[in-house]
Every structure is written in C-alpha cells, then in structure tokens.
Amino acid sequence: MKNLKYRIFFHFVLAMGLLTGNSCTDMLEVEPISTITAAGFWVNEDNANGALSGMYVRFREQANTNLFIWGEGRSETLNYGLQGSEGLERYFLNDLDPTFSGPVWLRMYTVVHDANLIIKYVPNITFSNAANKNRMLAQAYTMRAFLYFTMAKTWGGVPLITDPTEGYNAELTYRPRATVEEVLSQVKEDLDRAIQLYPNNALATGKAFWSKPAANVLKAEVYLWTGKVMGGGQTDFSTALTALNEAQEGSGLSLQSNFDNIFRYNNKGNSEIIFAVRYLDLEAGANYNANMYIRDDEIPPAASPAVKAKLGQGGGLNRWAPSQTLRSQFDSKDSRKDATFVEITIPNANGIQTYYGSVVMKYRGFLDPSGRRFIDDIVIYRFADVLLLKAEAKNALGQDPSPEINLIRQRAYKEHFEEFRFVNGTKEQNDEAILQERLREFAFEGKRWWDLVRFDKAFELVPSLRGRAGQRHLLLWPISLSTISLNSKIVQNPGYGN
Numbered sequence: 294m295k296n297l298k299y300r301i302f303f304h305f306v307l308a309m310g311l312l313t314g315n316s317c318t319d320m321l322e323v324e325p326i327s328t329i330t331a332a333g334f335w336v337n338e339d340n341a342n343g344a345l346s347g348m349y350v351r352f353r354e355q356a357n358t359n360l361f362i363w364g365e366g367r368s369e370t371l372n373y374g375l376q377g378s379e380g381l382e383r384y385f386l387n388d389l390d391p392t393f394s395g396p397v398w399l400r401m402y403t404v405v406h407d408a409n410l411i412i413k414y415v416p417n418i419t420f421s422n423a424a425n426k427n428r429m430l431a432q433a434y435t436m437r438a439f440l441y442f443t444m445a446k447t448w449g450g451v452p453l454i455t456d457p458t459e460g461y462n463a464e465l466t467y468r469p470r471a472t473v474e475e476v477l478s479q480v481k482e483d484l485d486r487a488i489q490l491y492p493n494n495a496l497a498t499g500k501a502f503w504s505k506p507a508a509n510v511l512k513a514e515v516y517l518w519t520g521k522v523m524g525g526g527q528t529d530f531s532t533a534l535t536a537l538n539e540a541q542e543g544s545g546l547s548l549q550s551n552f553d554n555i556f557r558y559n560n561k562g563n564s565e566i567i568f569a570v571r572y573l574d575l576e577a578g579a580n581y582n583a584n585m586y587i588r589d590d591e592i593p594p595a596a597s598p599a600v601k602a603k604l605g606q607g608g609g610l611n612r613w614a615p616s617q618t619l620r621s622q623f624d625s626k627d628s629r630k631d632a633t634f635v636e637i638t639i640p641n642a643n644g645i646q647t648y649y650g651s652v653v654m655k656y657r658g659f660l661d662p663s664g665r666r667f668i669d670d671i672v673i674y675r676f677a678d679v680l681l682l683k684a685e686a687k688n689a690l691g692q693d694p695s696p697e698i699n700l701i702r703q704r705a706y707k708e709h710f711e712e713f714r715f716v717n718g719t720k721e722q723n724d725e726a727i728l729q730e731r732l733r734e735f736a737f738e739g740k741r742w743w744d745l746v747r748f749d750k751a752f753e754l755v756p757s758l759r760g761r762a763g764q765r766h767l768l769l770w771p772i773s774l775s776t777i778s779l780n781s782k783i784v785q786n787p788g789y790g791n
Contacts (some may be wrong), residue, residue, distance in 0.1 A: 338420050
C-alpha cells in the first residue's frame with residue numbers, strides 16, 4: 294500500500310509545490326518496488342479499514358507539532374524558553390516571510406489524499422454492516438473538512454483537490470489556489486454529507502476517531518468563522534448554535550471535575566473528550582510539549598521544593614515557554630493555573646525571588662524507566678469547546694451566554710466560584726469575557742491564534758502585532774518559496790512579495 298500511495302501521489306505532490314528537504318532529482322531517482330494497483334487494493338472491508346487507519350496515522354503527524362504552530366504559535370501565549378529557540382521566535386514575534394514561512398501544507402495534502410481515496414473507493418466495497426461503511430465515509434468527509442478548514446484559516450485560498458490523484462496530468466496536477474470562499478463552501482458541503490452518513494450520535498470508541506458529535510462541533514466552529522470573519526452574520530451563528538445543540542444531545546459528555554485529569558495519559562478518552570489524536574506507548578512520535586518542558590539540568594537547585602515537586606523528573610527541551618502576558622491572566626484561585634504551567638523563580642543575591650523560567654504542564658506526559666514520555670493524546674475537541682462555542686454563538690445572536698460560561702468557571706474556581714460568577718453584559722463585554730475565558734481554558738491546545746483572528750483581536754492582544762493594524766495581510770501566513778517555485782500557478786498571499 295505504501296508503494297501504491299507513492300506512485301499515485303508523487304506527481305501531485307511535486308506540482309503542488311509540497312516537497313521540502315530533498316531535491317527533485319533525489320526524489321525522481323527513487324524506484325517503486327511494487328506494481329500493486331488501486332483496483333487490486335480496494336476490494337474488501339479489511340483493505341478499507343487499513344486505509345482508514347493510515348489516514349489517522351498521517352493525521353497524527355500533523356498533530357505532533359504543525360497544528361499547534363498554525364493554531365497558536367503566533368499568539369501572545371508564547372515567548373523564549375531556556376534553550377535555543379531554533380527559529381521558533383519567528384512565530385511569536387510575527388516575523389514570518391516566504392523564506393521562513395512555517396510548516397508547509399505538504400503532509401496535509403497527504404491526509405487529504407487518504408480521505409479522497411476512501412471517498413472514491415469505499416462506496417463500491419461490500420461491507421458486512423452498511424452502518425460501518427457509512428461511518429467510514431463520514432469520517433473521511435469530516436477529516437477532509439477539518440484539513441481544508443485548517444488550511445483556509447492559515448493561508449486563505451488553497452488548491453482544492455476532491456479526487457485522488459492517481460496518475461499524472463499536467464492540467465489536473467498543476468492547480469491554482471481556489472478562493473477561500475470556494476474552499477469553505479466545500480468544507481460545509483463535506484460536513485453536511487458526513488453528518489447525514491453517521492449512523493448515530495455516539496462518540497467513537499476511545500474518542501480517537503471522528504464521530505457525529507465531533508463533526509457537529511467542527512461545523513459550529515466553521516460557521517462561527519464564516520459568520521464573523523466572512524460576514525455570514527446571524528444565519529451562520531444560528532447554524533452554529535444548532536450544530537452545538539446536536540453535538541451535545543444524548544452524547545453523554547460532561548466536564549471532568551479535575552481540570553488536569555483531562556490530559557493525562559492514564560485517562561484517555563475520558564468523559565470530556567469528543568475527539569483526540571491518539572498516542573500510545575511503543576508508537577513512533579511525541580507531541581509538541583517535548584519542546585516546552587524542561588531538562589533535568591535546567592531545573593535550578595534554588596527553586597522551591599514545591600516547584601521541584603510539580604516538575605518532577607525533567608525531559609524534553611524548553612525551546613519556547615509561557616509568556617508573561619499569558620501567565621498574568623490566571624488568578625491564583627483558578628485551578629487551571631497549575632495544570633497549565635509552572636513558573637520557576639529563584640532568589641537573587643538579596644534573597645528576592647526573581648523569574649527564572651516557565652514550563653507548560655498540560656501535555657507533560659508521564660515517567661517510565663526510560664524517562665519522560667510526551668505521548669498524552671492531543672485533544673482536538675472536548676466538552677468545554679461545546680460550552681464556550683455555544684456561549685459565543687448565543688452572544689452573537691443576542692442571547693445570554695452566562696450559563697455556559699459559569700459551567701466552565703464552576704470547575705475552574707471550585708469553592709471560590711461565587712467570586713468569579715459571570716453576569717450577562719453587553720455583546721462587547723460578553724465577547725471580551727468569552728475570549729479571555731478561552732485563553733485560560735485552552736492555553737497550549739493550539740486554538741489561540743485562530744481565536745484572535747475570529748474575534749478580530751490579534752492586533753490588539755499580541756504584543757508583536759501592536760501598532761501594525763494596517764498590515765492586515767499578517768492575519769494569513771506566507772506561502773513558502775519552495776511551494777511557489779514548483780508550481781507557477783500558486784500565487785503568494787498579498788503583502789509578502791512575489
């Protein structure tokens with residue numbers, strides 16, 4: 294199968310300008326060692342299940358780091374860590390350009406291709422249970438919708454490919470960027486198909502696969518985006534609220550009583566999770582918190598015993614860390630604070646505690662004899678998303694968002710809740726509160742940059758963007774020069790040169 298994917302996908306990848314790290318000559322010298330055909334592979338349900346698993350494995354490669362970088366790297370939550378940043382500062386300093394453009398869309402299109410193959414071939418395969426076939430197709434449509442929605446938020450319009458590329462054809466392979474409106478129209482169409490195909494509103498086993506509730510949360514996020522960013526207005530907000538109500542109906546979702554437990558390795562697929570990217574022991578890869586934790590030799594001996602106890606054994610590299618802007622947003626009575634980050638101070642020559650560094654705790658992994666393992670599941674959607682997206686949709690429609698906000702705050706502040714009870718205010722006041730609540734709830738989950746863009750607050754709240762409000766092109770990412778050089782039909786985003 295691997296060789297099949299290589300043969301049918303190579304020319305598409307080359308023309309889309311997706312290859313990085315190897316020269317075209319090197320790639321062309323690779324000889325396929327199998328002549329397996331698509332018709333010979335897509336013959337039974339087992340083949341289809343193997344293809345579905347492969348789609349999720351390649352999606353995990355994006356969750357390792359890229360989804361976080363696109364979704365949060367440019368926000369106000371991050372700053373320099375204790376280790377060399379290796380260029381990561383280009384994100385939070387908002388200093389990107391076509392030569393340093395961040396992760397490219399290469400592997401996203403690999404997963405799109407997986408979804409396209411399933412959508413094309415699975416309808417012609419006989420399944421022992423029709424519901425399983427429909428569920429598989431629904432997952433492929435949902436995955437494709439999520440991928441294109443992510444790319445549209447990142448770059449705007451991107452090449453829109455809805456059929457698998459199984460041979461070379463210059464006209465079909467060298468494709469220009471579709472408009473962002475066309476891409477998001479396809480996203481909405483895919484989600485409608487997916488939601489119709491899911492046989493019920495049950496959450497997936499282990500919460501490690503797309504499901505109807507997850508598709509409805511994605512639909513709500515899409516419509517909130519088009520309602521706010523693209524002028525869809527009240528109609529889109531109503532659609533979002535309906536989708537969130539449907540996601541919640543009969544799903545059995547509930548908030549974990551302990552915020553920290555949401556993310557722990559021994560609590561995967563808990564009652565709050567809707568969809569998460571699964572990591573297991575003995576599998577390749579680690580999540581992005583490996584670049585946010587702290588090595589043993591970086592933990593200062595003068596740190597307090599309490600801080601040392603929270604950190605435990607070190608691991609990973611502290612290449613970027615929670616910013617002061619982020620850390621200052623948490624009240625000491627907020628139980629999310631210690632579960633989100635640890636701030637390290639040491640006494641100076643006068644005995645006054647001074648800042649030394651900070652560490653992200655949310656996806657800190659666990660310890661075994663080999664050291665710290667960063668294989669907590671990366672959460673894409675959880676019940677708190679439903680509540681705060683619902684608060685956002687309700688406020689946009691002129692309704693009271695306080696019930697949903699207060700459910701979040703009850704868990705966060707526990708016995709101190711009455712001090713922090715939210716009271717409905719104006720739309721503007723409510724939006725400000727919702728955005729700030731999302732910061733505290735979802736810090737380091739890869740959502741903050743896109744939240745700032747959706748609420749149109751990036752130029753106000755990101756320190757490196759203040760005073761640059763006239764540079765609206767910065768809300769989109771530049772397209773890499775390598776991408777453009779391999780496909781003359783790919784045009785750079787305005788503001789980033791040719």
